[in-house]
Amino acid sequence: MGLWASGDGDDSTPTGAAAGQRTSQGVSDDGRRTVAAGTPSASPAPTRTYPLSTAPRTIPAVQSHTPARGPGWRPAAKFRVVVSDPRLADEGQLIAGELGMTYAGEKSDSRIGDLRLALGGSGNTESYTMTVRQGRVTVSGPSDAGVFYGTRTLKQEVRKGATAPEGVVRDTPAKPQRAFSLDIARKYFSPGWIEDRIRELGDLKFNQFGLHFSDDQAFRIESDTHPEIVAQQHLTKAQVKEIVDLAASRHITVVPEIDSPGHLGAVLAAHPELQLRNVNGVATRGAIDISKDASAKLLDDLLNEYAGLFPGAQWHLGGDEYQALTVSNPAASYPQLATAARQRYGAGAGVADLATGWLNDRAETVRAHDRTMRVWNDGFFRGTTVQPASDLVVAYWTGKEIGARVPTEYLSAGRKVLNYNDEYLYYVLGEPQTFVYPTGQRIYEQWTPRVLRGTTAVAAKYDAQILGGSFSVWCDLANSQTQDQVAAGIRMPLRATAQKLWDARTPSLTWAQFSTLAGRLG
DSSP states (O other): OOEEOOBTTBOSSOOGGGTTOOOOEEEOTTSOEEEOTTOOOSSOOOOOOOOBOOOOOOSSOOSEEEEOBSOOBOOOTTSEEEESSGGGHHHHHHHHHHHTOEEEEEOOOOOTTOEEEEEOOOSOTTOEEEEEETTEEEEEESSHHHHHHHHHHHHHHTGGGOOBOSEEEEEOOSOSEEEEEEEOSSSOOOHHHHHHHHHHHHHTTOOEEEEEEESSSOBOBOOSSOGGGOOSSOBOHHHHHHHHHHHHHTTOEEEEEEEESSSOHHHHHHOGGGEEEOTTSOEEEEEEOTTSHHHHHHHHHHHHHHHTTOOSSEEEEEOOOOGGGSSSOHHHHOHHHHHHHHHHHOTTOOHHHHHHHHHHHHHHHHHTTTOEEEEEGGGSOTTOSSOOOTTOEEEEOOSOSTTOOOHHHHHHTTOOEEEOOTTTSEEETTOOTTOOOOOHHHHHHHOOTTOOBTTBOOOGGGGGGEEEEEEEEEOTTGGGSOHHHHHHHTHHHHHHHHHHHHOOSOOSSOHHHHHHHHHHHO
């Protein structure tokens, strides 16, 4: 009796030692294809059986795998990467280079060893199907992003000479926004370091890279409209474009943040006339005077300028920790703000209304560039006459601020939310205040996108409003770690976050198993 492997129900062509023989077939008790006893054969051939394949081990884990029997697939220099659509050329060339294969472009023929990338199917645009069968691999998806993620799975599967298992992977992310955020305002990070993180993020199927480049310590990107605000150590626009282009090639959107009306100390150092001062003339750290028209013009100059540098669909407006609203009586401490609020919004308006109006105006500036905007949760204020624009997404990071609002206040009002939970997802250099470096194990075992504040999850009914989350590096004590130490420190937290944003369910692997896998995958 001869035997051969068959994948995913396709029995049209035998593979392995029995290739080329066409005989009547049966199925043995263990599900393997068999040749019926007594069937004539031109000459005896060696036989080989394969066990049923097991699911690939990747980070993040694939959602489903249909096993099959067969030898699997391993890349070789003589094998081709081919595409069914020229729009997949970038993905094809990238994976060919990574696996040491030959990129052959758009082809319709099929050869043993081929890796074929194709557009097709419906559903989540980031989903993909990967089929390993009869010595070939096909990765298909509704969009080039989905196909790219399929190539990331394959790349991990065959790392260090391993074999991609026979069968079909069907995979899709739980959350549409999977982010890493980096504070380069307090600490300069080199372009090379940032590019290395983008490559790492792409392989882990993250799709956003947040760039916080303006704060009290420095403004870190070259500016044509206001060169006077830029720190000596900064990224040039050419360097940023290279970063943005590399990110785009990995289907990662770079999300810029120019935080206002607080955290503007570096800008105000060059424009002291716009510094917010209290009733006694004392400067308020990092705060711009939002009663002045010149303040709005300066910020709008920057927002308009950088919209051309960052073409992605997302933008972060900041809005947190405006110090004028942390005192017991903002109107008494900052009478100019109270006066401006009444003049613009009516007799009953207060300083919080003026701050809300400021963010709405900045949102209007960015909206003209067709962006979706997010604002830190402490930039939204309870009980104001002026309401925040309805399209502002809540970037929920803490519940420790004065007048803190629980996440359900935003969710029950219909707001969409992104999870930046500082309890799990904040890597703050030097561990100031109550911060401690997050561990991958704690994220892996305890956190989900529904855990927005502290350690408690919101109700499942709100899950669809939670768009995803972000692991963030903040550089409050900038010299506490080197770039290399930061990269090492966030390695496992990033992998745990990737897993929980791709699939929020309890992982099938223990933390020890997950750590071992991460070590093997590199």
